[in-house]
Amino acid sequence: MKSNLSLEKLWQAADFNPNPNQKKAITHIDGPLYLPAGPGSGKTRVLLWRTLNLIVFHNINPDEIYLATFTEKAALQLQEGLRTLLGLATNETGIHYDLSSMYIGTVHSLCQRLITDRRFSIDHRRTRVPVLLDDIDQYFFISRRRNWERLLASVGWPADEETHQTINAFFNTNSESKYRAIQHCISLFNRFSEECIEPRQIWRRTKDRDLKRLIDMYGEYLKLLETAQTVPHTDFALVQQCAYSRLNSFVGSGQVFKYVIIDEYQDTNTIQERLYFKLAAGHKNLCVVGDDDQALYRFRGATVENFVEFPERCQQHLGVFANSHPFETNYRLARRLWPSTRASSPAAIGKRMENPTA
Numbered sequence: 001m002k003s004n005l006s007l008e009k010l011w012q013a014a015d016f017n018p019n020p021n022q023k024k025a026i027t028h029i030d031g032p033l034y035l036p037a038g039p040g041s042g043k044t045r046v047l048l049w050r051t052l053n054l055i056v057f058h059n060i061n062p063d064e065i066y067l068a069t070f071t072e073k074a075a076l077q078l079q080e081g082l083r084t085l086l087g088l089a090t091n092e093t094g095i096h097y098d099l100s101s102m103y104i105g106t107v108h109s110l111c112q113r114l115i116t117d118r119r120f121s122i123d124h125r126r127t128r129v130p131v132l133l134d135d136i137d138q139y140f141f142i143s144r145r146r147n148w149e150r151l152l153a154s155v156g157w158p159a160d161e162e163t164h165q166t167i168n169a170f171f172n173t174n175s176e177s178k179y180r181a182i183q184h185c186i187s188l189f190n191r192f193s194e195e196c197i198e199p200r201q202i203w204r205r206t207k208d209r210d211l212k213r214l215i216d217m218y219g220e221y222l223k224l225l226e227t228a229q230t231v232p233h234t235d236f237a238l239v240q241q242c243a244y245s246r247l248n249s250f251v252g253s254g255q256v257f258k259y260v261i262i263d264e265y266q267d268t269n270t271i272q273e274r275l276y277f278k279l280a281a282g283h284k285n286l287c288v289v290g291d292d293d294q295a296l297y298r299f300r301g302a303t304v305e306n307f308v309e310f311p312e313r314c315q316q317h318l319g320v321f322a323n324s325h326p327f328e329t330n331y332r333l334a335r336r337l338w339p340s341t342r343a344s345s346p347a348a349i350g351k352r353m354e355n356p357t358a
């Protein structure tokens with residue numbers, strides 16, 4: 001039954017007519033793949049079809065695919081989208097594709113899972129799951145009176161407005177606000193964790209006493225996360241470091257996933273980039289999709305260079321060349337401009353976008 005089924009047939013069932021570069025990306029199998037594309041150009045859709053192609057037509061087990069994005073909302077879109085598309089295949093083949101243990105979600109949630117995944121330890125033992133603090137939890141954790149006082153006391157600062165003023169001034173803000181001081185500390189701590197900056201080295205090199213204090217506060221914050229509660233806590237930035245060190249301590253970590261696929265890659269920071277290249281080290285099937293324009297709105301220290309220099313980094317880290325298929329048509333804009341043509345032929349809209357006067 002499965003032999004009668006083809007991607008083209010499924011595209012028809014989904015009323016999807018991929019353009020030539022989308023087709024190349026969906027059917028690409030071996031080696032790294034670089035998909036730079038504008039907004040609304042079908043990036044996410046293509047990733048979903050590519051994942052389906054691997055599972056349905058190339059017998060890749062969903063457990064062997066790592067599919068990540070950044071926000072909860074985008075992760076949900078991936079999960080639901082993939083389920084829907086695989087449902088179309090199930091209608092034709094009768095085969096049920098089980099996604100329950102697939103790595104599909106936000107990079108942070110996948111890192112949390114990875115830390116406890118037996119496939120990444122020599123003796124296949126599970127480690128203890130740390131409690132993951134999201135951005136808001138992290139703020140409340142640090143701002144809890146006892147914790148904030150402990151962080152400041154560790155560097156000899158009293159918990160008063162003058163200290164908040166000093167911290168804010170270090171970040172060029174004239175304010176006594178505790179809230180702002182904590183926000184500044186959080187963004188510094190997260191940068192240390194995400195950009196793989198070695199704070200002790202900066203401490204040794206700098207003569208700035210306030211910077212030295214902030215670095216020491218970061219050290220105290222790490223201790224606090226470990227010991228403040230009965231179960232260790234971690235934050236979004238540190239959970240990635242923890243996952244990365246787990247990968248580094250296990251020789252076979254690059255073999256576990258046959259395919260590593262990342263959406264919204266323009267938001268990728270240093271630690272995430274290291275993680276992805278490590279995960280893809282064995283099979284070298286790393287596919288990234290991103291929009292360098294959207295990276296202008298980046299936050300949490302992500303750097304657009306990681307995206308635009310992806311082909312060179314593949315050479316450097318994987319020793320192989322990345323195929324590139326840019327997507328240029330903005331289908332969302334096309335719909336807004338020519339809504340009436342949408343129902344009859346989505347592909348025609350794309351063509352008219354490329355040549356609107358035709």
Ligand SMILES: Nc1ncnc2c1ncn2[C@@H]1O[C@H](COP(=O)(O)OP(=O)(O)OP(=O)(O)O)[C@@H](O)[C@H]1O
Nearest residue numbers: 017018019039040041042043044045331332346347
């Ligand atoms: N070949 C195509 N023909 C018609 N419509 C398409 C095609 N490819 C994508 N689309 C439509 O374009 C819209 C945007 O798709 P998608 O969300 O995958 O794009 P994206 O590039 O991931 O967007 P974003 O920039 O928001 O992340 C969707 O409605 C999708 O159905």
Ligand SMILES: [Mg+2]
Nearest residue numbers: 043044045263
């Ligand atoms: Mg998208």
